[in-house]
Amino acid sequence: MSDLLKNIDARTKLAGTNKLEILLFMLGTDARTGRRETFGINVFKVREVMRTPPITAAPEMPPSVEGMVSLRGALVPVVDLARYAGVDTQTPRSIMIVTEYAGHTQGFLVEGVDTILRLDWSQMRVPPAMLLAEMGGLVTAVTELPDGRLVMLMDVEKILSETTNYDDESVYRNIKPLDHPGLTVFFADDSTVARKQIQRTLDAMGVKSQAAINGREAWDELEKVAAYAQASGQKVTDLISLVLTDIEMPEMDGYILTKRIKSDPRFVGVPVIMHSSLSGMSNQQLGKSVGVDEYVPKFEPQRLSETLTRRLLVGTVPALPADLT
DSSP, rough: OOOHHHHHHHHOOTTTTTEEEEEEEEEOOOOOOOOEEEEEEEEEEEEEEOOOOOOOOTTTOOOTTEEEETOOOTTEHHHEHHHHTTTTOOOOEEEEEEEEEEEEEEEEEEEEEEEEEEEEEGGBBBHHHHHHHHHHOOEEEEOTTTTTTEEEEEOHHHHHHHHOOOHHHHHHHHHHOOOOTOOEEEOOOSHHHHHHHHHHHHHTOOOHHHHHHOOOOHHHHHHHHHHHHTTTTOOOOGOOEEEEEOOOOOOOOOHHHHHHHHGGGGGGTTTTEESSSOOOOHHHHHHHHHHHHHEEEEOOHHHHHHHHHHHHHHHHHOOSOGGGO
């Protein structure tokens, strides 16, 4: 197990190539179906894999949160993924995947880990509606292995939103509306939780929006906007004020989407903001390399609204904050 992830830091250098690596894991055999499904999590969000340490139960925790563990002096909540995903299994979850994203660290209990799979985002497909309904939106993408197994990529942002109190209603009440009815933000994100948060932020700001569930759909829609603008004698900026994009998305990630927008003269003057739970400086610098105008972390609606306000209302501002130059 230690050999599996000993070079995990070196593995997270695929951004900007539309490639990713996912850690495959299992939750156990489901007593109701007799199936032992394979799930995946982006290596970018994995800090380490370890034997499950002693867990201390804590009061008033969500049902799927087993308790807390102490890791290097920090208290980390531990989520039983089988219970969270509704997998009815008696298989011991003796392995813990320690994740780090959106400024939070969480432990995920799993039956076992398999291997790290490298693939292209184009191989990751949007889940069919039946699977989305069955898994309650927990799966954001699926791909098929050479042996015929399906791998389901988990929406860890959804897990975070439902096992913590990050989404305080008061945050949206404090967002100031803009008195500019002509503004429109186009945003792309594969997470239902993230799209809901973005929409609530834009609604609070009084800004119109259009959404896509991945980079491929976003690019197809943006090309339609550009074609319409050309046919009607308008500029794209008359129709789209700003593009907000996630990084990790099936079929086409946010880096490639940004690169296409910034290399296409039809979109000159349209700022692109990267909105992601991958908050490391390396990810921000990679965004800068493909032309991203600014980076804002997820799960901070107030900060998102402030960034959008500044970009939407000011004609020209520095390409990136001073700490990213």
